[in-house]
Amino acid sequence: MTADEATATAVPGEATATAAAPGQTKQHGHGAGANQSWWRSDASDYARRNLGLIGVLVALVVIGIITQPQLYSDATWVKNNTFTILQQASAIGVVTVGMTFVIIGGGIDLSVGAIMALAGVWATTLATQSYGAGGMIFTGLVVGLGVGLVNGVLISYGRLVPFIATLAMMVAARGLAAEISNKQTQVSTSQFINDLASAKLLGIPVLVVILVAVGALGWVLLNRTTFGRRTVAVGGNVEAARLAGINVKAHTLMLYALSGLCCGIGALMLTSQATSAQAAMANMYELDAIAAAIIGGTLLSGGRGTIVGALLGVLVFSTITNLFSINGLSTESQNMIKGAIIVAAVLIQQFRFNALTQFLSRNKAIRA
Amino acid sequence: MTKSFGRAAGSDLSRRRLLLGAGALGAGALLTACTSNDASPQEAQTKGADSGNPNAAAGKKVTIGFSAPAADHGWIAAITNNAKAQAAAYSDVELKIVEAGADAAAQRAALQTLVGQKPDVIVVLPHDGKELNAFGLEAMKANIPVVNLDRAFPDALAYRLQIKGDNYGMGVSAGHYIGEQLKAKGVTNPVIGEIPGIDSLELTQERSAGFKASLATYGFSVARRLPAEFTADTGQRAAAQMLQALPKLDALWNHDDDQGIGVLAAIKQANRSEFFMVGGAGSKAAIEAIQADNSVLKATVTYSPSMASSAISLARLIGQSKGMSDLVELEVPKEITLASETITKENASNYLKLGF
Known part of the structure; x- marks a missing residue:
């Protein structure tokens, strides 16, 4: 089913779930879906895609085991390596x-890397650090949220195209970060912040716990709240959403603020890992985050997507990086593989079973 | 905004607003206080007027035009700082700084306006030596001597003086230090890691080539090479992966001390200490860490931004048609390549004032 159909049927009642929970294969009771074959429903489509990504992850691990049997035979190493993969995925995962949310809501945020740099730099100025770890965390979060709000205002009320508004913010926020940091690398002297990257909670790295928590909150927000359903509605069909009584502008504003807040969290995580921040940090994170969301099944035109898929996308990229580095392969080939995966994911996204069946039946007709 | 929330919002809106308002106020108050970075002014690397040196005495007034790329990195920031400070140390030098803009084209445009102001000498650290070669030729043709700083113009006609660091030499110094240390420890088949900066840059390739060549003289080679991007967060990423890939490591060369902050963080996070590490460039933080001797960082090989100070001093001499007093020649030489020096715990105190 298309996104438009979904919103048109789901919005007026706001009771039917449009965004099906990932992993769920059972039919949802939305209007159109009930009459459709199982492979066309969104729920099973997401499930299939997520299973596919898990398959890719398993394949990557198998390749790792085959290429580095000695390393993988050590259980402690495997555990540490898994934590490394997850820790490296944590900051970018939160941003993703x-x-x-922004992409499902029909927008795009090109400024995430720059917001992270600004939040990281602002949180590590000498003046901020004088307030201690609490002041640094507060500053990081508020700067992220604040920049996100500015993006939101520009897009909803200034009527700027999201691509342009966030592109401008990408340049401006990095510029401001460079100005504030005086182009220096700002080292964090807060023991709390620096220890966060190696701290563990019940044996699990704190950064990974944060990622899982943000992911879980995101999942609930998208799948179990009005906010989530409105996001899908706005992204699927703005006009239908507006007619259904959704304040599209306010909602869009909140989506960019949410993205900004995630950037603030991510910036603090990255600052903790690098024990420092600088204007050039989190370079190109916008592309990594968009790529992860897309291979996770988020439709770039909005109206569809899952949190679990996006996080699996982040994990796939992080695992590829890990696989390449434990095998000592070049970053160039790694980038080529990443590119190929993005293309493949989008091709699969466009590829629908019904298209295949149509194609097959047409061919049959021709042959007959 | 309130209407659209319809059923969902309801009566808790006013409370939410109050919270938001209070939060925003608090945030504003704290944030405005948080941008200040003034506590430690950047100390520049300069050479003061030396009474024993006749060249230091005030002479003919020289106007020096200066252009370097906008700093996105501690090293470049130090270049501009040093140039300013060194110029200020001379009473007979007037420094005209032009912003180099975002790329080679912007820098060319900026330099053209500078030529129009007819400075006596121009000191330029180009975005890209090849792309700004033509500018060098043009300025030299207009009888303005060009001091080409660090990123070399390929054409010898394009500069009066070229003063640059030695990227290949950096690799050689790092390789020799690591080789000597491992030989002294009696390690026969060492596992050596390398974390370069942005891999597509020529300077990175030169550094790696020098490292490889000098390690080869000891019969050693690099086991794993994982590039970062000259930033602390990418340094952390590369180092974390490298430490996973190599459960046992003997030595590590990290090309850049700025990204080294992240590399050291990753080493600490992984709780590893069985190896020693050599840095690159010679930042103040790195020199201090070497002196304190409380981490795996045992040495760093210099690529010092003090070359900008030297470039200003030499530009002044060129403008005054003087030579370098220790040399026999009456004018400044045409090419100077700085040696990459190795800073260890023993000599760290001498270098502390040169750290950036």
Whole structure:
């Protein structure tokens, strides 16, 4: 079913779930879906895609085991390596959750890397650091949220195209970050912030716990709240959403603020890992986040997507990086593989079973 | 905004607003206080007027035009700082700084306006030596001597003086230090890691080539090479992966001390200490860490931004048609390549004032 159909049927009542929970294969009771074959429903489509990504992850691990049997035979190493993969995915994962909301809501946020740099730099100025870890965390979050709000205002009320508004913010926020940091690398002297990257909670790295928590909150927000359903509605068909009584402008504003807040969290995580921040940090994170969301099944035109898929996308990229580095392969080939995966994911996204069946039946007709 | 929330919003809106308002006020108050970075002014690397040196005495007034790319990195920031400070140390030098803009084209445009102001000498650190070669030729043709700083113009006609660091030499110094240390420890088949900066840059390739060549003289080679991007967060990423890939490491060369902040963080996070690490460039933080000797960082090989100070001093001499007093020649030489020096715990105190 298309996104438009979904919103048109779901919005007026606001009771029917449009965004099906990932992993769920059972039919949802929305109007159109009930009459459709199982492979055309969104729910099973998401499930299939997520299973596909899990398959890719398993394949990557198998390749790792085959290429580095000695390393993988050590259980402690495997555990540490898994944590490394997850820790490296944590900051970008949090940002990807925000990005997924923005894209499902029909927008795009090109400024996430720049917001992270600004939040990271602002949180690590000498003046901020004098307030201690609490002041740094507060500043990071508020700067992220604030920049996100500015993006939102520009897009909803200034009527700027999201691509342009956030592109401008990408340049401006990096500029401001460079100005504030005086182009220096700002080292964090807060023991709390620096220890966060190696701290563990019940044996699990704190950064990974944060990622899981943000992911879980994002999942609930998208799938179990009015906010989530409105996001899908606005992204699927703005006009239908407006007619259904949704304040599209206010909602869009909140989506960009949410993305900004995620960037603030991500910036603090990255600052903790690098024990420092600088204007050039989180370079190109916007592309990584968009790519992860897309291979996770988020439709770039909005109206569809899942948090679980996006996070699996982040994990796939992080695992590829890990696989390449434990095998000592070049970053160039790694980038080529990443590119190929993005293309493949989008091709699969466009590829629908019904298209295949149509194609097959047409061919049959021709042959007959 | 309130209407659209319809059923969902209801009566808790006013409370939400109050919270938002209070939050925003608090945030504003704290944030405005948080942008200040003034506590430690950047100390520049300069050479003051030396009474024993006749060249230091005030002479003919020289106007020096200066252009370097906008700093996105501590090293470049130090270049401009040093140039300013060194010029200020001379009473007979007037420094005209032009912003180099975002790329080679912007820098060319900026330099053209500078030529129009007829400075006596121009000191330029180009975005890209090849792309700004033509500018060098043009300025030299207009009888303005050009001091080409660090990123080399390929054409010898394009500069009066070329003063640059030695990227290949950096690799050589790092390789020799690591080789000597491992030989002294009696390690026969060492596992050596390398974390370069942006891999597509020529300077990175030169550094790696020098490293490889000097390690080869000891019969050693690089086991794993994982590039970062000159930033602390990418340094952390590369190092975390490298430490996973190599459960046992003997030595590590990280090309850049700025990204080294992240590399050291990753090493600490992974709780590893069985190896020693050599840095690159010679930042103040790195020199201090070497002196304190409380981490795996045992040495760093210099690529010092003090070359900008030297470039200003030499530009002044060129403008005054003087030579370098220790040399026999009456004018400044045409090419100077700085040696990459190795900073260790033993000599760290001498270098502390040169750290940036």
